[in-house]
Amino acid sequence: MTTTPRRDLLAGLALIAASATAILVVIPAQTRSGGGAAQGLESALMPTIAASAVLVLSVVLAMQSLLHILRTKHASSGAPPLDGEAVALQRWRGPAAVLVAVAGAVGMHFIGAWAGLAFVIASGMLLLGESRATRIVPTVVLSVGAIYLFAERAIGTALP
Numbered sequence: 001m002t003t004t005p006r007r008d009l010l011a012g013l014a015l016i017a018a019s020a021t022a023i024l025v026v027i028p029a030q031t032r033s034g035g036g037a038a039q040g041l042e043s044a045l046m047p048t049i050a051a052s053a054v055l056v057l058s059v060v061l062a063m064q065s066l067l068h069i070l071r072t073k074h075a076s077s078g079a080p081p082l083d084g085e086a087v088a089l090q091r092w093r094g095p096a097a098v099l100v101a102v103a104g105a106v107g108m109h110f111i112g113a114w115a116g117l118a119f120v121i122a123s124g125m126l127l128l129g130e131s132r133a134t135r136i137v138p139t140v141v142l143s144v145g146a147i148y149l150f151a152e153r154a155i156g157t158a159l160p
Contacts, residue, residue: 005065012062019055
């Protein structure tokens with residue numbers, strides 16, 4: 001069976017619904033507060049982290065397939081071939097991404113977790129070719145805010 005963007009979109013939406021249901025309904029109903037207190041962890045922590053990872057990856061799958069559907073719907077006859085400068089830029093994106101991740105980890109240690117996270121997100125977007133601040137700033141604010149709300153509300157842990 002081959003995958004198509006339409007099937008990927010439907011699978012992503014189904015996984016989003018399943019993982020959101022798990023996070024909001026199933027996990028709280030099946031775990032009790034203080035269940036893993038001997039180890040210092042709540043009993044719902046690991047299932048919530050796993051379901052959250054599925055949720056994030058499902059959103060990525062759905063967005064990628066939706067963007068692919070929209071691009072092919074409005075695509076022109078063909079894209080021009082890459083020039084030498086664009087090929088050189090493509091070669092350096094991988095090592096640059098690793099450097100950004102390491103710099104973000106070091107930055108999180110010295111300037112704080114929230115500032116380091118914002119740095120990683122913003123520099124990753126710049127690395128991928130996004131240069132408009134009207135897209136970078138809201139993405140950084142919403143991403144950091146979502147992680148903060150997840151940590152504070154869903155997991156119940158304080159992040160530095």
